[in-house]
Amino acid sequence: MPEHIHELKRNNVDLIMINGGDGTVSACLTAIAAIYPEDNLPAIAILPAGNTNLIASDVGFGLRGPAAVEYVMAGKALKSSERSPIRLSWHDGSQPSVLGMFGGCTGYARAIRIAHEPTVIRFAPHDLAVIYTFLTSVISLFFARSRNSWMEGNYLKREVSPPCKGGNRDGNSFLFIATALEQLSRGIWPFWSDKGHDEGFHFLDVAAFPKNLPKVLGSILRGRVPNWLRQHEDYKSDRAIRITLETDSDFVLDGEVFPAKDDRRIFLEKGPSFRFLHV
Structure with missing residues (x-):
């Protein structure tokens, strides 16, 4: 290329x-x-x-x-x-940085591994693979053993710049996702931001064993973010120019899985501005 x-x-x-x-x-x-x-x-x-x-x-x-x-x-x-x-780079400099529009780790990386299984790719291409992954993840929450494993998540330390309310954290994360897009398919939008934060990419970090998860899923699947969700301690979302992550989870960017490094530190930052043409 x-x-x-x-x-x-x-x-x-x-x-x-x-x-x-x-x-x-x-x-x-x-x-x-x-x-x-x-x-x-x-x-x-x-x-x-x-x-x-x-x-x-x-x-x-x-x-x-x-x-x-x-x-x-x-x-x-x-x-x-x-x-x-979003520009993804590694603290140890072991590989060149890459650009992407949607990525995440912890529970998101686990879900992507399911979506990449040969059976899913072969029999459920395109949006069906996404739906299958979502349903499989939700069903697993009904069984104690898999529920605890999913809900516990992975270790994630997060440092956000510029600073924002609830921007930094140190503990297990059920789900971390970030996007440079301004809308997703089917009206789903799980992001929000404080007033005045209108630059950079969006991120959402859900703490391990999050409370009110079914209610939250119902809201974001309809593209709604009620005020109680914005104030909830288990769900943190905003916009950022740069985020430093320390995690034992793989990171997935636009479908490509980048295995966790021994160093465990990765950087997400706002990349160059592109102009996209459309009819």
Whole structure:
């Protein structure tokens, strides 16, 4: 991929169309940001064609395949949206940083491992895999042994910048997720922020053995965040420019699993701003 991106840059290409799912988009944005100067990044058009298309549900082009290419070549007017991907990097510097739009660890990493099982991928592609993963996770909570394992979560120490209410924590986490998107598919939106925090990416951290979990799930699946949830000690959400995490959990970014390191420290930070085109 870097060779192809270098060729596009040499030819002064200022619009790159990406045909694929979230993992493909993540890989392309990472390569583009490494090769193009940050102040002269090409515009991006995303044509959804993968197992998961969360990114396309927010900033997708709106057309697929030849129809999308023909629309662009016809020179028709296009709308645009700005998004800054999350940059994931490691304290030990063992591998290059990567860009992505949706990621998480603790319970989210465990759920993704279920979604990546061969049976799920083969028989439940696309959104069905997400639904299957969700149902499997919920059902496991009805059985004492698996419920305790899920609810206990993983160790997670979190330091948020700029500082925010409830931003830092040190203890077990049932679920940690973060996104640079502004909407998800099917109206689900499990994030909120304090007034004045309008820059950076969104995050949600749910403490181990969270109270009122069924009620909370009912709210966020409908895209609602009541005031009592905003004030609940077990559920912390806001926006951040940078988060330092220390955890024994794998981290998943746009479907790619990055195993936990011995060092256990990773960084999430606001990445370069891309302009996404859509009809």
